[in-house]
Amino acid sequence: MRFAASILSLAAGLSLAAGTLPASARGITVAVGSSFTTLDPYQATDLLSRSVAKSFYEGLYAFDKDLKPVPQLAKSHEVSPDGLSWTFTLQEGVRFHDGTEFNADAVKLNFDRVLNPENHLSRYSLLKFIDKVEVLGPYKVRFDLKSPMPSFLQRLANGTAQMICPSTLKKYDGRGIAFNPCGTGPYTLKDYNPSERLVVVKNPNYRVAGLPKLDSITWVPVTENATRAAMLRTGEADFIHPMPVEQVKEMKADPNLNIHIVPSIMMRYLSINCMQKPFDDVRVRQAVSYAINREALCKVAYNGFAQPATGVIPPQIPGAASFGVPVYNPQKARELLKEAGYPNGFTTRLWSGYNNSTANKVIQFIQQQLNQVGIRTETRILEAGQRVTLVEANKEPKNAPNRLYYIGWSNSTVEADWGMRPIFDSREMPPKLSNEGYYSNPKVDELFDKAIAEVDEKKRNELYREVQMILWKEVPVAFLVYEDNTAASNKHLRNFNPLPDTGFEFYSAEWVD
Template identity: 30%
Template sequence: MSKTKDGVPSVIHNSRINRRTLLASAAALGGAMLLPGQVFAQASTPKPGGTLRIVMPFNPAALDPMTGRNVPDFNALYALFDALIAFDPATLELKPMLAKDWTFTDPTTLVLNLIDGVKFHDGTPFNAEAVKFNLDRFMNDPRSNVKSDLVSVGSVTVTGPSQVTLKLKRPNYSLPTILTGRVGCIISPASIKAAADGNVDRNPVGTGPFKFAEWRDNDLIRVEKNPNYWQPGLPYLDGINFRIINEFNTAARTVTAGETDLALNMAAQQIATARRVQDLTAEANPSMIFFTLMMNFAKPPLNDIRVRQAMNYAINRTELNQVLMLGLGEPTSTMFPKDFWAVDAGTAQFYQHDPEKARKLLAEAGYPKGLEVETWSWPDQTSVQRLEVVGNQLEQVGIRLKVTPSPPQVVNQAFYIEGKGAMILNPQGGWLDPSQTYERLFGATGQFNAGKIEDPQFRKLLDATGTSADAGKRKEAFAALQRFVVEQALHLPLVTSAAMSIRNKKVKDFKYDRLHSPRFHRVWLDQTV
């Protein structure tokens, strides 16, 4: 038995998996995820100052990483919060952040060593106690939407002023990757203890490069530079204004008109239009986001596998990619793009357009004349039109959608928490490790599993994906899991998306990564443009 530099006992094993080993694996896998020719340009001489004006089409449900649900929340979250572990936006290689290093001392023990001298925006210290407080809260708080991310964690122990040790219920070598997301974003414990019922949804206090200033629903989120940020010289910006405009075309036009500098979460139609404007940069980069209809498969009619499979056979995904994505996405029967390391080509295109087979399955399920399915949609014009196109395809085999458009926060409460309705069409994904995607969508505690049930075989297959740090073995395990989810038709995948943004030439060093999670630490404004 040896000791750490803090004098804490540390068990050493021959099978020890440390940060360097995991980084080597992540680099090999992450590099394969980039499409040929994708380059992130680096501007040379950053100039501090200025406020970046962003427009985005979605009002967050919360700015607490624990209680938010939607991918666009990360537009603001990574400005306010540092995660325990970061990743390179181009290669997705894991990098130190609030944790300066991490080591699996054995297959069920993960030790995180934290950086010293960091303070939260309220002046209180970031340390091991704060990390334990947050991880315990993420796992146990009744309001937590991220319990599934830490389902493999049994306990969190402070083993030094700047060290925490996570004891796992079972091996899970994907955990460092998971700690780059919501459960890695550390909030000031003092702010939570001071808030009524611990609710900091609208008053987030992190360690990030920007401090929260104000939030006007469906109008504006404003953040200001953190003058005491622990990374010297950063950020370059004085602040960021996140303007919220729910209609995509209107949002895009604010950049064209010079009212904003950067539009996030755009759709293919806005990219096509913006590319005609010489002074704008419109990008559609490879992405881990996909569009799917999430199903409540715990209750009729979608508890019948034949109905779920019929819906999958009714969809013409190639047509959807052309109509909805203008060819910028990929048709898929799963959740990952074809260049992703964990995707299995054998079942990626499992469901081909076959209306006759869809009708036969519906008849076998007792619906020879078809059926009506209660479906939620986000209320913006693009989302409604997207569901209309999908609905037209389903109607060809007798499946009629009864659609209720509502704001994301209303839909999330009604469908995912209260279990109302049968389906919802929205973007999903944006998680660095594929196990997170499966857990969030189909695990019994997953925040996007409306029915809160899971098949025992699903759990067995998912657990198998975390038992080894070897990329080849994980790929085999994910192939088996993918086949199960596809054959069981646990959702209705349509197309993968791209990370789409529009910006003017003043915005420098902006990188929209494959997870749709922009970081603004090094973004700067060139006032000479």
């Protein structure tokens, strides 16, 4: 209760200070379920931080509400017959927040930064298939690829390849860039504290006439579900994400609120440290999976706003294979543990990468399920900063402290490779990417490399299906659920929408009295 009271007090203060202005001024407050990790889109591994960064940044392409790539700072593109060269014509007359012109030189500078492995940017792997970037004219730039990439536009649109002011890139190191956003976007920074608030105000010189329609947005991290809901009802917040699913019925009955529920491509899973005993034994990993009742998990922790996972990647992703809901069989789990040499079970760590109320329910549920088969767990809920320090930034795989780790992956490029490679490629272990279970299978790595360069869609999907069959059998993670993306808003707030990737879009958001 002390934490909830402090957040409500903070939000009330922000309403007066910089965030929620009177409705006529169209300033709003948005309460989100986690803290921000960084405002540098080339470093942000979490979708929340990249979604919020849309306040400042734009890329050559962006996703529309249906997750289709559409031009943003680019006007058009051409592709060479061999698929190795992509030439983009850029928008003219666009200005960065510092007043300098957006042009091809700025594009090259941004991509040269991320493509330099010595910069150790976490999103390097997303774009490393680019060989070089060449300026062909003030508003024309060519990307030469190492191999064909059919999903290149999706990679550009996912919120990573955003255009940062050249002056910022030249002035600041990585930490400075993370705290001093400067782009071409509709808002500019007013105030920022990663664990407390992010206040942005209208960019008066934005390139699109009439946008943005809001004067300001105050983003407030609020991990407690009940507190977010209370803020919405009292008017201290105008949009909350995620919506407390246990309060859907009550909130739907409120005429002052709008409820948003979108089937998502978010996979929630239990990462298993395959490098550490006893989880280096596939039988133990299989036992963990058999011990968890997915249908019950959806009801107990997600209040029905999730579906049991039926594959490695969600069914909306091209090339996804379905294997059915993982079988719940505690007896089989105990047999496998006995066979692996653990007839009395064992004790291990169970961590959550999120500290919101729903994650707490998930961890409690999994702890109870595992305990029934003899796997006793010591639980820990990590805040965003702890998650980065303990798991995402770990440089020594053998010393990684995580064992069982509840986390999620939203396939932000809407294609099979990025739905699996960051989690299961042995070359993408922290601090590079998100293979936080330290899974290593040379065959899987080989298939990833073959598939990503395969231009024939049918052959490419066959390769990805082989990968999925291996992963489903070897259980490097316990695949849990596909979680719906939920949000709620004041009825006067329009065009602020949750997306299937569990982010949100607010480009045309407005307040209508």
